[in-house]
Amino acid sequence: MTLKGNALVGQSGGPTSVINSSLYGVIAEARNHSCIENVYGAIHGIEGVLKREIIDLTRQDEGTIQGLTRTPGAALGGCRYRVQDEDLERIFQVFQEYNIKYFFYIGGNDSMDTAHRISEYAKEIGDGVLRVIGIPKTIDNDLPVTHHCPGFGSCAKYVATSVREAGLHTASMYTSEPITILQTVGRNTGWLPGASALARMDEEDAPHIICFPEVPFELNQFLGKVEDTYRRVGGAFIVVGEGLRKADGSYVSAQADEVGTDAFGHPMLGGASDYLREAIEKNLKIKARNVKLDICQQAAMHFASARDVKDAIAVGRSAVKAAVDGKSGYMVTLLEEEGATSFSELEKVANLEREVPREWIDPSGSYVTTEFLNYARPLIQGEVEVKIRAGLPAYVKLRKIMV
Amino acid sequence: MTLKGNALVGQSGGPTSVINSSLYGVIAEARNHSCIENVYGAIHGIEGVLKREIIDLTRQDEGTIQGLTRTPGAALGGCRYRVQDEDLERIFQVFQEYNIKYFFYIGGNDSMDTAHRISEYAKEIGDGVLRVIGIPKTIDNDLPVTHHCPGFGSCAKYVATSVREAGLHTASMYTSEPITILQTVGRNTGWLPGASALARMDEEDAPHIICFPEVPFELNQFLGKVEDTYRRVGGAFIVVGEGLRKADGSYVSAQADEVGTDAFGHPMLGGASDYLREAIEKNLKIKARNVKLDICQQAAMHFASARDVKDAIAVGRSAVKAAVDGKSGYMVTLLEEEGATSFSELEKVANLEREVPREWIDPSGSYVTTEFLNYARPLIQGEVEVKIRAGLPAYVKLRKIMV
Numbered sequence: 001m002t003l004k005g006n007a008l009v010g011q012s013g014g015p016t017s018v019i020n021s022s023l024y025g026v027i028a029e030a031r032n033h034s035c036i037e038n039v040y041g042a043i044h045g046i047e048g049v050l051k052r053e054i055i056d057l058t059r060q061d062e063g064t065i066q067g068l069t070r071t072p073g074a075a076l077g078g079c080r081y082r083v084q085d086e087d088l089e090r091i092f093q094v095f096q097e098y099n100i101k102y103f104f105y106i107g108g109n110d111s112m113d114t115a116h117r118i119s120e121y122a123k124e125i126g127d128g129v130l131r132v133i134g135i136p137k138t139i140d141n142d143l144p145v146t147h148h149c150p151g152f153g154s155c156a157k158y159v160a161t162s163v164r165e166a167g168l169h170t171a172s173m174y175t176s177e178p179i180t181i182l183q184t185v186g187r188n189t190g191w192l193p194g195a196s197a198l199a200r201m202d203e204e205d206a207p208h209i210i211c212f213p214e215v216p217f218e219l220n221q222f223l224g225k226v227e228d229t230y231r232r233v234g235g236a237f238i239v240v241g242e243g244l245r246k247a248d249g250s251y252v253s254a255q256a257d258e259v260g261t262d263a264f265g266h267p268m269l270g271g272a273s274d275y276l277r278e279a280i281e282k283n284l285k286i287k288a289r290n291v292k293l294d295i296c297q298q299a300a301m302h303f304a305s306a307r308d309v310k311d312a313i314a315v316g317r318s319a320v321k322a323a324v325d326g327k328s329g330y331m332v333t334l335l336e337e338e339g340a341t342s343f344s345e346l347e348k349v350a351n352l353e354r355e356v357p358r359e360w361i362d363p364s365g366s367y368v369t370t371e372f373l374n375y376a377r378p379l380i381q382g383e384v385e386v387k388i389r390a391g392l393p394a395y396v397k398l399r400k401i402m403v
Numbered sequence: 404m405t406l407k408g409n410a411l412v413g414q415s416g417g418p419t420s421v422i423n424s425s426l427y428g429v430i431a432e433a434r435n436h437s438c439i440e441n442v443y444g445a446i447h448g449i450e451g452v453l454k455r456e457i458i459d460l461t462r463q464d465e466g467t468i469q470g471l472t473r474t475p476g477a478a479l480g481g482c483r484y485r486v487q488d489e490d491l492e493r494i495f496q497v498f499q500e501y502n503i504k505y506f507f508y509i510g511g512n513d514s515m516d517t518a519h520r521i522s523e524y525a526k527e528i529g530d531g532v533l534r535v536i537g538i539p540k541t542i543d544n545d546l547p548v549t550h551h552c553p554g555f556g557s558c559a560k561y562v563a564t565s566v567r568e569a570g571l572h573t574a575s576m577y578t579s580e581p582i583t584i585l586q587t588v589g590r591n592t593g594w595l596p597g598a599s600a601l602a603r604m605d606e607e608d609a610p611h612i613i614c615f616p617e618v619p620f621e622l623n624q625f626l627g628k629v630e631d632t633y634r635r636v637g638g639a640f641i642v643v644g645e646g647l648r649k650a651d652g653s654y655v656s657a658q659a660d661e662v663g664t665d666a667f668g669h670p671m672l673g674g675a676s677d678y679l680r681e682a683i684e685k686n687l688k689i690k691a692r693n694v695k696l697d698i699c700q701q702a703a704m705h706f707a708s709a710r711d712v713k714d715a716i717a718v719g720r721s722a723v724k725a726a727v728d729g730k731s732g733y734m735v736t737l738l739e740e741e742g743a744t745s746f747s748e749l750e751k752v753a754n755l756e757r758e759v760p761r762e763w764i765d766p767s768g769s770y771v772t773t774e775f776l777n778y779a780r781p782l783i784q785g786e787v788e789v790k791i792r793a794g795l796p797a798y799v800k801l802r803k804i805m806v
Contacts (some may be wrong), residue, residue, distance in 0.1 A: 011575075015572050044578045072572060073568075074572075075575070077575045077577070079576075162699050164796065165699065165704060165798075166702050169417075169475060169476045171476065171480075172414075172418050172479075173418070173481050173482075175447045175480070175484075180698065290695070291695060291697040292693070292694060292695040293696060293699065294583075294692060294693065295583065295692065296565050296568065296696065299568035380794040380795070382794070390601075390780060391560060391780065391783040391785070392560070392564055392601060392602065395571060397605075
């Protein structure tokens with residue numbers, strides 16, 4: 001049962017504020033298991049494996065390793081590379097060369113597909129070659145099976161904070177600049193725009209209208225809601241998910257076509273809030289501004305969720321424990337309780353998306369229900385103490401000690 | 404010399420994270436002077452005076468008053484109303500009705516023009532009618548005479564933090580999404596894009612290229628710099644001021660014309676980063692994304708500068724002391740030392756803009772010098788402890804107790 005060798009960990013897809021906390025979890029847990037001789041890190045995920053860009057994580061300063069739980073971005077580098085069939089042989093050559101017996105891949109839907117294919121290939125080659133465990137991360141919160149995704153809580157906390165702050169700002173300028181549209185990330189699901197509802201303190205507060213990618217967008221209905229809100233409170237604060245679509249499935253974002261698609265064929269979504277702003281100004285003749293926090297949402301470590309950091313460390317640790325115990329071909333999942341984990345077969349999560357349940361969106365289609373709020377609220381609890389140097393958060397970088 | 408009566412305070416222009424700290428300074432200092440009987444607040448600045456929407460600030464809960472120093476937006480409401488000649492008589496009628504002897508106006512360049520006109524009108528009518536003191540605020544940091552403006556430090560701290568975080572994020576995705584353009588506010592001056600340079604820890608860190616409104620934009624030169632950076636570090640992080648202009652003075656923002664102008668004839672600037680993103684993608688065929696933090700910059704109380712809050716309280720307090728001492732027609736200015744204030748005649752600051760000195764921008768035109776960094780760094784020091792409730796900052800609202 002015991003498999004002696006090295007562990008390799010990679011980060012994949014877009015980073016989250018806590019993707020490095022999962023990396024920390026892997027490194028810290030590996031120390032408890034003597035069968036894992038060294039922990040190596042692949043630079044830019046599977047791209048680094050293919051290019052033999054592999055660094056030694058056991059020879060970093062302890063302060064740097066600890067600092068990973070307080071540093072945004074992907075310390076090893078992320079990637080959006082789609083593994084080709086012909087890559088697999090190469091990958092296993094490199095694994096053999098570096099005596100890799102444990103492979104941990106931290107990522108979202110697409111990355112779990114990569115992990116799954118590597119795991120399947122390992123099974124074909126034979127037992128004892130490699131154990132593969134996927135570690136979830138995605139601010140989109142759209143992975144199936146897991147109760148929630150590491151990264152979502154911090155992003156939701158930052159989005160809700162930004163909406164509360166920008167909402168107060170907007171309300172104080174209703175007589176001259178009455179409308180703000182804030183665009184969240186989250187691709188085809190509305191977990192993040194929905195979480196902005198946590199910002200509301202009183203009935204008249206932001207957000208007033210939430211546009212979910214799950215609810216087909218109807219321009220006239222939307223404009224009617226904006227006008228109603230404007231008449232009722234004197235302005236309107238709208239939150240829109242980047243992946244907002246019309247009934248025919250096309251993205252409202254005028255830019256979607258121009259911007260093109262990424263390596264996995266997903267559209268690069270840019271302009272949902274631009275579209276809504278123009279629609280309001282042209283049709284209602286009311287001034288509107290739009291906010292595109294974009295990657296600042298995935299990187300806002302300075303106001304991350306402590307709960308999220310704990311969960312992210314837990315999935316990293318659980319992955320190592322499971323692999324050492326003989327598990328392979330699984331992704332760690334999170335349960336409702338803080339830091340509690342379970343597992344799902346990789347094939348059950350790879351390439352799949354979990355939408356916000358329709359019953360968690362209210363009948364109007366433009367706000368969440370109490371169930372949604374009760375689900376999201378625990379995930380944004382607790383503040384992370386980042387180190388401050390000269391007035392700014394001090395973050396760490398891994399040294400590129402090549403193996 | 405002693406003038407007995409009520410004080411009226413208004414907030415004008417766009418809010419900053421610390422505009423309510425100045426309001427707090429006025430209210431707290433007024434308590435020390437028995438000649439000020441009540442402190443009233445005008446809702447939406449001078450608009451509230453014209454509409455007799457005036458609330459009692461002496462009858463608010465003490466917790467709310469204290470909480471003003473930790474609350475973004477303009478608690479009284481801001482405005483962008485340009486006072487007309489025919490308004491002045493009406494304004495003074497209202498002042499007389501409410502026995503207003505002290506008028507404090509918290510605002511930027513345009514608001515100082517309003518204060519100046521009211522002050523001049525008071526002089527015409529006669530001595531002892533009204534004392535007027537302007538209290539500076541603007542994240543743009545473009546008021547002349549004052550060493551810096553309350554609001555700038557907090558905005559700079561948030562921008563630099565966002566650039567450090569989004570910079571780490573971008574660097575970890577250089578192999579797939581190599582370029583980020585982050586747009587700051589700040590109208591025609593480059594104080595905020597310049598302050599983003601505080602984010603850089605190492606030579607290869609973000610920001611790599613800063614586009615200052617003070618430096619005429621040349622597309623080919625810009626593209627050359629982007630290509631150089633891309634070749635040197637594998638990607639590029641660009642910070643652009645919203646008011647970026649070409650040599651002929653026109654805004655690069657394609658939207659500038661469509662979006663129109665505000666009440667003071669200033670263009671509503673939206674799209675400098677959209678323009679740069681398109682220029683890069685079309686000409687260099689490299690994927691780029693853009694971030695528009697927009698009003699989140701002016702409202703990011705959750706990571707405001709403690710130094711800025713202290714300065715903002717100080718200008719509020721100094722305004723009251725000066726008015727009680729008989730001064731009128733002045734704006735409070737800040738000196739280099741924390742909380743130290745002086746004064747400038749309102750006419751010397753109204754409607755004027757202070758640009759970043761050319762010698763504080765390096766010869767390339769796309770980065771700051773050490774002098775700039777030494778100027779800006781002290782202004783972002785110290786963190787403000789906001790109250791947290793259920794994982795989010797808890798902010799206060801004034802009760803609308805009409806006089």
